[in-house]
Every structure is written in C-alpha cells, then in structure tokens.
Amino acid sequence: MSTALGQWLMSEAPTSRRQAILGNTYRGVRSIVTNPTAFVGLMIVALLVLSAVFAPWLSLGKSPLDQDLAGRLAAPSAAHWFGTDELGRDIFSRTLYGARVTLTIVFLVSVVVAPIGLIVGTLAGYLGGWVDVVLMRITDIFLAFPRLILALAFAAALGPGIENAVIAISLTAWPPYARIARSETMAIARSDFIQAVVLQGASTRRILFRHIVPLCLSSVIVRLTLDMAGIILTAAGLGFLGLGAQPPTAEWGAMVSSGRDVILDQWWVATIPGMAIFIVSLGFNLLGDGLRDVFDPKST
Amino acid sequence: MSEPLLVVEDLNVTFPGRTGVTRAVRNASFTLGRERLGIVGESGSGKSTTGRALLGLIPRPGIVTAKTMSYAGENLLACSERDWQRLRGRRMSMVMQDPKYSLNPVKTVGKQIAETCLLHLRIGRKEAEQRTIAMLEAVRIRDPEFVYHMYPHQLSGGMGQRVMIAMMLVAEPDFLIADEPTSALDVTVQNEVLRILDDLVSERGMGLIFISHNLTVVSSFCDRVLIMYGGRIVEECAARDLQNAHHPYTRALVAAAPSLDVQRTELATVIRDPEWLR
Amino acid sequence: MIAVEDLTVTFRSGGRSVHAVQGISFEVADGETFGIVGESGSGKSTVLRAIAGLVPSTSKVLEVNGRPAARRRSRAERRLLQFVFQDPYASLHPRQTVDDILREPLQIHRVGGVDEKVQAAIADVGLLPIHRFRYPHQLSGGQRQRVAIARALILNPPILLLDEPTSALDVSIQAEILNLLAKLRQSYSLTSILVSHDLAVVAHLCNRIAIMQLGKLVEIISAADLRAGTVTADYTRDLIAASRGFTRASA
Incomplete structure (x- = not known):
C-alpha cells in the first residue's frame, strides 16, 4: 500500500465522514491481519470461500457426481x-463442491441466528419488565431443546x-445470542451516552438500532464465529x-458416512472429508478467537 | 532535620512503547526526612509513577534509572525482588486511592491485617490479632473488635480507607507513600483521614510522601511540596508558600482553581510552555 | 423557569426502599444558575435526574419552563432541557464520531441546516474543525466534555442541567470548562442547575446554592453568604470548613 494512502487512512484528524469511517475500517482490518491467530483463521475461511466459488474450475472439469464404477x-x-x-466419484472435486454446502449452511444459520438473537436480546434488555420476562422464558424453552434431537x-x-x-x-442456536445481547444491552442502557440520547428525545427504536445494536454486534459476531465450528x-x-x-x-458429513464401511482398507474415502471438516472448524475457531482479541475494548 | 530518610537523585522512569519511549519521570531529585512531603501535579505529570518507583512497583517493560536512590542507607537500585518484598510492608508502605481494589473481598479485614503482621513480624497469631485491633483503634475505628470480622464490601469509603491505612501501618514502617488517599472521599471524611495520617506521622516520626492533585489539601497538610509537570519536578517550595510560588506552571495552577475566598470573573487557564520540559 | 415542590424520589432495590430524595422544594428563576452541593449519598444528582425525567419521582409541583412536566416527556418537551454528565469517558458513544454525535439531536428533531449547525456548535465550544470526524477515544478528557456540552446546546435549549461537569477533569482543564460554561450561559441566555461536591466550583458559577445532606435540603444560601460564612446550619459550616483545607486540631 502506498504510504500516502496509508497515512490518509491512519490519520488522527480525518477531514470527512468517509475518511473517518474508512480509517476506522482500515484500522480494524489491520488489527485482524496483524493478529496471527485471526490471520490464520481468516486464511482458512477465505480458502473455504474460494473453494466454494471456484469449485468448477479448481476441480479441473471433474464433476462431483459422475460415477465411474x-x-x-x-x-x-x-x-x-x-x-x-464407492461409486467411483472424484473425492477431490466432491470435497471442493462440499465447501459450497458448508458455506450455504454457515450463511443461512448466520442470517437467521444473529438477527433473531440480537432483536430478542436487546428488546428484553432495554425494555425490561414483563417484556424481558416473557422473552427470556421463551429463550429458556428453546435453550432446553437438545439440538440434534430437534433436528x-x-x-x-x-x-x-x-x-x-x-x-x-x-432454532436451537439463537438463545445464547439473545442472552449475550441482553446482558450487554442492560450494561449499555445504563450508560450516560444512552441517557443522553433519551434526553434528546430519541424513540426507543432509534436508541435500539442506532445506538445499542452496533455495540452488541461485535460480541455477537465473535460468538457466531466461535459457534460456527459446532454448527x-x-x-x-x-x-x-x-x-x-x-x-x-x-x-462432507455424508461423505464421511459413506466411507465408514471401508475405513480400514480405503482410508481416504472417510478421512479426506473428515479433514476438511476439521480444518474449517479450526479456521472458524481461530478467527473467532482472533476477532475477540481485536474487538476487545481494552486493547483499543 | 537530621539524616534524610530517602535520597533520590536523577530518577528517570521510561516506558518503551510502539510509538517510541515515554519518559514518565525525568531527572527527579529530592530528599525526604521525617516530614510530610507533598507531590502535586495533574494527570500524566508522573507523580504516581515517582511514588511507585520508590517502592519498586514499576511494571515491565518500564525502566527505572537513577544516580542515587537510597532509603535509610540501603541502595534501592540494587534491590532484588526478594529485597523489595522484605522492605515493602515492613519498612516502607503505600496507601492507594481506592481501598476497594486493594483489599481482598473474600477475607475479613481483621484477617488481612493480621496476616500482614504474621508476614513481617516474628509474632504469634494471638499477638497479631491484638496488634490488629490496637491498630484499628489507632485509625479511630469506634468498634475495632466488630470491624475485625467485617468484609471489605461492608465498609463505607472512609472506613475502607482507614482500614487500608491500618493495614499499611501495622508493621510499623518508617516511610509511607499515600497516593491520592483521600480523593475518593467526601470532604468532611477526607479531613478525618488526614488527621489520622497526620497524628501517625508525628507520633511515630514517619516520613510521608503525599501524592495529590488537590492544591488546597496539599498546601494545608504538607510541610514541603514538589510540583511536577510532564515528568519533571518544576518547583519545590514550602507548602504554605504555594500561593506565592515562582514557577509559571505552579502560579497558573493556583490561579486556575476556583477559590472560596476570592471571586474571580474568569479563571486563569494554563498556557503550557514547552520550555518547562527542557 | 424551574419549580420543584416536595420532590421525592424513592428507589426500590431487593425489597428495600431507599429514600434518595425526601421532599425538596426550590425555584430557579429565568437566566439564573442554581447550585446544588452535597456529599455522596446526598441525593444531589438524583434531583437533577428527576427534573430531567430520567428517574421516576413524585412531587406536588414539578415545572419545567413554566409547564408541569410529567415522567413521560414528549419530544418537544425533551428539547427544553439538556444534560451534561460527570464522566466525559462514559457520556459519548464509543463508536460514533463527534460529527455523528452532534448530528443525532438535529436528526431526531428533524432540524435543517445540519452541516452549518454542527460546524457552529464545534466552534462554539472551542473545538477545531479537525476534531469533527474524530472518535471519542482520539480526544482528551477536556475535549470530550466540550463535545458533550456542544451536544447539549446544539438544539438551543433554554435549560441546561450540569451534573458534576468538571469533577473528572484536571484543575487546569476544569478552569477551561468552567470559563466556557460561563461564556455559553451568557451567549445562550441559559437557565442552569449545577450539581457538584466542590463548594468552590459552585460558588464560582452560581448565584444561589442549595446544600443537601442525606436526601434532604439543609438550606439555600447565596454565593456571597457562602463565601462570607454567614450560614445558619451547622452542616454547611462544617462543609465550608472542610473545603478550606486541612487544619491541625491543636494548632
């Protein structure tokens, strides 16, 4: 990166809204990239995304479905x-295409879990009273479901x-997010800067979405990344x-299952997708750990 | 004043950081006899760092250097961690601003004070308890037997600070550093705590370094005052002469504080001169 | 401008009730700066929060700007009164720039000319244009408190409530902020209430001063009386004596 641009981004005295936002983003990205744990995690996750996107090219034209008995x-x-x-399909291309399935799951779960958890948690934490009681009991009910059995x-x-x-x-993953968001919201809601917005006459919706949710977001993202391995x-x-x-x-899971019968003689059938699951889970865990360090308010 | 208790010459404390070296204390020299020496300054002036350096409490990666730093003839610069442990508590001690963070929340205050006795003095458990109660009485706690069995969270701010002072003085050190000991307290309580410190200093002939940002308190409580700015001691004067100080920073600081005696339409502001750091 | 009669605030925590404020009455005239002094637990900040509608309270009269003020305030009522908090590190949103913080009240009240108003507010409190797009962590304590004051004044409220606005600051910075408040009080013709534990600060800025102890009003005196020591209550006398510094008992 050119030094001029770097200086512009790192400036302690930004001259426009855009520079302030870009500068802050740049600092965030830099702290992720310079954190070894987060960086390794990020690379693994990036590899997953690249494999998914470029699966048709990377597999050199081999279809994951073509059988060759x-x-x-x-x-x-x-x-x-x-x-x-066992059906003569190429495991390399199947592993690459498997990344698509995994990524779909990761994406769909994040899209469902984070917003539900955030909304339920911040509402319960900010409004308190009977809203809090009702929402948190619902959360408890969902928390009580064993995940695999429900599935x-x-x-x-x-x-x-x-x-x-x-x-x-x-359905079983959002309750912990609601709890995190709730406890964070309760701490934030008491702080003077929220009282100040209340005094300015801001509506509850405005306070929640413009002032509280952005502050809860980082811990939800960290938790989500750490949970991703489990998901x-x-x-x-x-x-x-x-x-x-x-x-x-x-x-990948189905691939491991199909390799189960031949695990002793043809180890690769189950091991390769197993390795993929292992590496991707590790990647998300490392990224989550790294993000936690980066978002830690004490370090800024 | 006979032989000084503490001699400090050219004390420097530096903290290496990402953006360069921070010089928290620069070339500070002073001596302390059996007297009340005040150190005044604003945040970042290095007053607390000076106090911590004297007790060997500068955390890594901070570096302490000095030409001389000796306490009752003992060279503090050559102290190992073991030597420091022997000195701290037994012969020199420190009272911090907030007792809440300095007391163990799950032990009764009596036990904590008695433990200090056992650690530093060769006495039995029974005697340690007696000494503790005597000490609690000395800091004017009305019902020492009762307070002995209380936990830190049950104490008010003023009580907590008295307990802290009792704990720091029970091993009878002859040098005490008090770092903003009354800043977290209400004014009326503040003076009671100061009175306790004052009596202990004069009765036991201790040396006291009193670190504070509050000019009124320092000028009325101490004998001598050092004024620190940006890590430097910019001026040293008798406490009662603080109103007539010479250094422009001290004068500005005195003029900047609103006073009950004089009505000023506008308060003087401090215009900082880089020359002061030369 | 502000009238309070028999103001009572009771907090309930874990089955016990704490009577934070017990039947306080006072009036603040148009353009006056009224001081409230007391030690911790005196309920001085709670009075301020009750007037602002931040804590529930009961009273015979609670008037703001000549109108009775309920606990639930409309957006227009909110505009009458703003607050400056004690801790400048806690009163600014950590992820918003000065610009965001100052634009927020204007957007809430749908006021036009946002850009010019923000620029003017920044200049008014003695900050520079280079501070506009900084985050709070890039500012010093004094600068943060200036931002908080700018935020409070950007809607031109007639009333400003100050809760220990300088007690977290160094003496020299305190002087700058007190001077700024004195200047703004003139140029905005503000009515304000200043709460502090520091008698000298209150005497410096206020005309009349209420002394509070343990939730009750001890007395209301003028700043001149405070300086001269012509007070009736023993507690006030003790407070003044203690504020003048340490005295050796026997000396």
Missing part, C-alpha cells in the same frame, strides 16, 4: 488427487434436506445420519 475406491493418484469413493424430529416431520437441517440448527459439525453429523443434504449432493 470401474474405477471405484481408487487410491489417491495423479488422476484422482484424493482418490475415488432429527424436524427431519422426520418435514423430510430430510439441507433447509430443514438449517432451520433445526438455527458445521452438527450439519455434518446430520449428513452422517442421512438427515442433512441428500445424495448425491456432495456433503
């Missing part, structure tokens, strides 16, 4: 880098499939049990 269970070789599975019930009721798996995971594992678990993504979709 003659070449089934082939060991890793120049033709098939990660070998083939099984959903799959049984609505039929197996990735959407139902996501709904089931999300991916649950999704893989559902796939393993045959309740997640349905065949022939390439999904």
Whole structure:
C-alpha cells in the first residue's frame, strides 16, 4: 500500500465522514491481519470461500457426481488427487463442491441466528419488565431443546434436506445470542451516552438500532464465529445420519458416512472429508478467537 | 532535620512503547526526612509513577534509572525482588486511592491485617490479632473488635480507607507513600483521614510522601511540596508558600482553581510552555 | 423557569426502599444558575435526574419552563432541557464520531441546516474543525466534555442541567470548562442547575446554592453568604470548613 494512502487512512484528524469511517475500517482490518491467530483463521475461511466459488474450475472439469464404477475406491493418484469413493466419484472435486454446502449452511444459520438473537436480546434488555420476562422464558424453552434431537424430529416431520437441517440448527442456536445481547444491552442502557440520547428525545427504536445494536454486534459476531465450528459439525453429523443434504449432493458429513464401511482398507474415502471438516472448524475457531482479541475494548 | 530518610537523585522512569519511549519521570531529585512531603501535579505529570518507583512497583517493560536512590542507607537500585518484598510492608508502605481494589473481598479485614503482621513480624497469631485491633483503634475505628470480622464490601469509603491505612501501618514502617488517599472521599471524611495520617506521622516520626492533585489539601497538610509537570519536578517550595510560588506552571495552577475566598470573573487557564520540559 | 415542590424520589432495590430524595422544594428563576452541593449519598444528582425525567419521582409541583412536566416527556418537551454528565469517558458513544454525535439531536428533531449547525456548535465550544470526524477515544478528557456540552446546546435549549461537569477533569482543564460554561450561559441566555461536591466550583458559577445532606435540603444560601460564612446550619459550616483545607486540631 502506498504510504500516502496509508497515512490518509491512519490519520488522527480525518477531514470527512468517509475518511473517518474508512480509517476506522482500515484500522480494524489491520488489527485482524496483524493478529496471527485471526490471520490464520481468516486464511482458512477465505480458502473455504474460494473453494466454494471456484469449485468448477479448481476441480479441473471433474464433476462431483459422475460415477465411474470401474474405477471405484481408487487410491489417491495423479488422476484422482484424493482418490475415488464407492461409486467411483472424484473425492477431490466432491470435497471442493462440499465447501459450497458448508458455506450455504454457515450463511443461512448466520442470517437467521444473529438477527433473531440480537432483536430478542436487546428488546428484553432495554425494555425490561414483563417484556424481558416473557422473552427470556421463551429463550429458556428453546435453550432446553437438545439440538440434534430437534433436528432429527424436524427431519422426520418435514423430510430430510439441507433447509430443514438449517432451520433445526438455527432454532436451537439463537438463545445464547439473545442472552449475550441482553446482558450487554442492560450494561449499555445504563450508560450516560444512552441517557443522553433519551434526553434528546430519541424513540426507543432509534436508541435500539442506532445506538445499542452496533455495540452488541461485535460480541455477537465473535460468538457466531466461535459457534460456527459446532454448527458445521452438527450439519455434518446430520449428513452422517442421512438427515442433512441428500445424495448425491456432495456433503462432507455424508461423505464421511459413506466411507465408514471401508475405513480400514480405503482410508481416504472417510478421512479426506473428515479433514476438511476439521480444518474449517479450526479456521472458524481461530478467527473467532482472533476477532475477540481485536474487538476487545481494552486493547483499543 | 537530621539524616534524610530517602535520597533520590536523577530518577528517570521510561516506558518503551510502539510509538517510541515515554519518559514518565525525568531527572527527579529530592530528599525526604521525617516530614510530610507533598507531590502535586495533574494527570500524566508522573507523580504516581515517582511514588511507585520508590517502592519498586514499576511494571515491565518500564525502566527505572537513577544516580542515587537510597532509603535509610540501603541502595534501592540494587534491590532484588526478594529485597523489595522484605522492605515493602515492613519498612516502607503505600496507601492507594481506592481501598476497594486493594483489599481482598473474600477475607475479613481483621484477617488481612493480621496476616500482614504474621508476614513481617516474628509474632504469634494471638499477638497479631491484638496488634490488629490496637491498630484499628489507632485509625479511630469506634468498634475495632466488630470491624475485625467485617468484609471489605461492608465498609463505607472512609472506613475502607482507614482500614487500608491500618493495614499499611501495622508493621510499623518508617516511610509511607499515600497516593491520592483521600480523593475518593467526601470532604468532611477526607479531613478525618488526614488527621489520622497526620497524628501517625508525628507520633511515630514517619516520613510521608503525599501524592495529590488537590492544591488546597496539599498546601494545608504538607510541610514541603514538589510540583511536577510532564515528568519533571518544576518547583519545590514550602507548602504554605504555594500561593506565592515562582514557577509559571505552579502560579497558573493556583490561579486556575476556583477559590472560596476570592471571586474571580474568569479563571486563569494554563498556557503550557514547552520550555518547562527542557 | 424551574419549580420543584416536595420532590421525592424513592428507589426500590431487593425489597428495600431507599429514600434518595425526601421532599425538596426550590425555584430557579429565568437566566439564573442554581447550585446544588452535597456529599455522596446526598441525593444531589438524583434531583437533577428527576427534573430531567430520567428517574421516576413524585412531587406536588414539578415545572419545567413554566409547564408541569410529567415522567413521560414528549419530544418537544425533551428539547427544553439538556444534560451534561460527570464522566466525559462514559457520556459519548464509543463508536460514533463527534460529527455523528452532534448530528443525532438535529436528526431526531428533524432540524435543517445540519452541516452549518454542527460546524457552529464545534466552534462554539472551542473545538477545531479537525476534531469533527474524530472518535471519542482520539480526544482528551477536556475535549470530550466540550463535545458533550456542544451536544447539549446544539438544539438551543433554554435549560441546561450540569451534573458534576468538571469533577473528572484536571484543575487546569476544569478552569477551561468552567470559563466556557460561563461564556455559553451568557451567549445562550441559559437557565442552569449545577450539581457538584466542590463548594468552590459552585460558588464560582452560581448565584444561589442549595446544600443537601442525606436526601434532604439543609438550606439555600447565596454565593456571597457562602463565601462570607454567614450560614445558619451547622452542616454547611462544617462543609465550608472542610473545603478550606486541612487544619491541625491543636494548632
């Protein structure tokens, strides 16, 4: 980066709103990139995204679905880098395409869980009284559901499939976010800067969305990133049990499941997708840990 | 005043940081006898850092250097962590601003004070308890036996600060640093605590360094005052002469404080001169 | 401008009630600066928060700007009265620039000419244009308090409530802020109430001063009486004596 731009971004005296926002973003990005843990995590997550986006090119034209029964269970070789599975499909391209499924789950769960948790938590924390009691009891009820069992019930009721798996995971995943948001909101709501906005005549909605939610967001993002490993594992678990993504979709959990019978003789069939699950989970955990350091108010 | 208790010559405290070295204390020299020495300054003046350096409490990566820093003939610059532990509490001690952070919340105050006795004095458990109660009485706590069994959170601000002073003085040090000991207290309570300190200093012949931002308190309580600015001692004067100080910073500071005696239409503001740091 | 009669504030915490303010009455005239002094637990800040409608209270009369003020205030009523808090580190939103903070009240009340008003407010409190897009953590304590004052005054309220506005600041910065408040009081023709534990600060800025102790009003005296020591209550006398500094008992 040119030094002039760097100086402009790092300026302690920004001259426009845009420079202030960009400068702050730049500082944030820099602190993530210079934090080794966060950086490794970020690289792994970036790798996941790239694999998902460029799967058709990276797999060199090999379809994840084309069967080749003659070449089934082939060991890793120049033709098939990660070998083939019990139907002769290329495991390398299946692993790449599997990233798409994983990313879809990650995306859908985040989109459902974070807003629900934030809204329920901030409302309960800010309004207090009976709103708080009702919302938190509902939260407790959802918290009491065992995640995998609920997912099984959903799959049984609505039929197996990735959407139902996501709904089931999300339904049981939001309560902790509501709790975090609630406790943060209660601390923030007492602070003088919120009292100041109240005195200016701001509506409750304005106070919640413009002043409280942005401050709760960072801890929710950290928690979400840290939880992502668990969500991916649950999704893989559902796939393993045959309740997640349905065949022939390439999904890591289902791939591990199909390699289970041949794990002793053809180790790669189960191990490769297992490694993928492991690395991606680790990546999200590292990123979450790093983000927590970066967002820690004590460090700024 | 005979032999000084504490001699400090050319004390420097620096903190290396990302953007360069911060010089928290610069070339500070002073001596302390059996007297009340005040250190006044605003935040960032290095007054607290000076106090901490004298007790070997500068955290890493801070660096303390000096030509001389000796206490009752002992060279403090050569002290190991073990030597410091032997000195602190037994022979020199410190009272901080907020007793809440300095007392262990899950132990009764009596136990904590008695522990200090056991640690520093060769006495038995029974005697430690007696000394503790005597000490609590000395800081004018009305019912020392009762307070002995109280937990820190049950004490009011003034009581807490008295308990702190009792704990710091129970091993009978002859040098005490009080870092803003009354700043968190109400004015009426503040003077009671000052009176206790005052009596202890004159009765036991202790040396006291009294660090504060409050000019009124320092000028009425101390014998001598050092005025610090940006890590430097810019002026030293007798406490009662503070109103007629010479250094422009001290004069500006005195004029900037609203006073009950004089009605000023506008308060003087401090125009900082970089020359003061030379 | 402000009238309070028999103001009582009771907090309930864990089954116990704390009578923070017990039947306080006073009036503040148009353009006056009224002081409230007391030690911790005297209820002085609570009085201010009750007038601002930040805590529930009961009273025979609670008038702001000549009209009775309820606990629930309309947006127009909010505009009459602004507040400056004690701790400049806690009173500004940590993720908003000075510009965001100052624009907020204008947007809430849908006031036009936002850009010029923000610029003027920044200049009014002695800040520079370079401070406009900084975040609070890039400002010193004194500068933050200036931002808080600018935010309070940007809607041109007739009443300003000051809750220990300088007690978190160094003496030299305190002098700057007190001078600024004195200047703004003139140029905005403000009616204000200043709460402080520091008698000298209150005597410097106020015409009349209420002394509070343990939730009750001890007496109301003029600043001149405070300086001269012509007071009736023993507590006030003790407070003045203690504020003048330490005295050796026997000396």
